[in-house]
Amino acid sequence: MKYTRLTKEQLEELHPEFITFLATQTIDKKEWDKLKDKSPEIALQEIDVFSDLIWDKAITNVRFIDHFSKNHIFLFKCHDTFLESIIVHTSEDSVDFFTTEGLEWLGNNLFSDAVTIQTGKKEVSENRNEEVFKIIENGGIISKGDLYSKLTTLINVS
Template sequence: MKYARLTKEQFEELHPEFINFLATQSIDKAEWDKIKSENPQIAEQELDVFSDLIWEGVLTRAEYLEHFSKNHIFLFHAGDAQIKSLVLKSLDGNVDFLTKAGLQWLGDNMFTDTIEMKMGTRDFGEDRNASIFALIQQGAFLSDGQLYRQIISVMNS
């Protein structure tokens, strides 16, 4: 398995897609039930293959990610060969970006001496999707990129 098995909730959400996945392998409901009861290891492998297919599609389309911690916000823009990062750090130890008040503080203090901003660019190397998945495993989540684009737009104006 290249990525991680989907959660039970994710499988439930993707039930129609999983049925289609099994159908491409000529496995209907009766056959699937038989596989689960008689060859659970084969069923596990099918779940893993399906999970990897879903992750591969999601990661291939991924463009923006965000990761919030108490004093840092990491914003990422993933291109084809490189990923750009924008890191915001609060120099005020009392600020918590994990709260609504902390985000409001950020909005009020974005371009002041209390926020340190760093930008960077890194090549993905051989496997773009694995690099993005590693960020997700560290706590990043996919986003629409609105915050990243807003900050870059203000910085460039």
């Protein structure tokens, strides 16, 4: 597997797509029930293949990921062959970027000595989706890129 197996809940949500997938494998309901009963390892392999297809399609469409920790914000813009990043860090131990107050503090202190901002770029031409998946798996949240865009504008203006 390239990614992770979809959960039972995710599979239930994607039930019509899974039925279509099984049909492309020439597996009808009767055959699927027999597989689950007599060859559960093969049934799991089918679920794994389907999971990879779903993850691959979803991740291909991801353009922005936000990852927050107490004193860091990692923002990613995902292109086809590279990832751009903005990393915001504060040395203020009392600030918590998980809270509204922490983000308000950041807005008021963005250009103070207590905040460092770094930018980066990483080439990922062959395994783009796997790299993006690792970020999501480690706590990244798919976003619309609002914070990334705002910070890019602020950094470039100042």
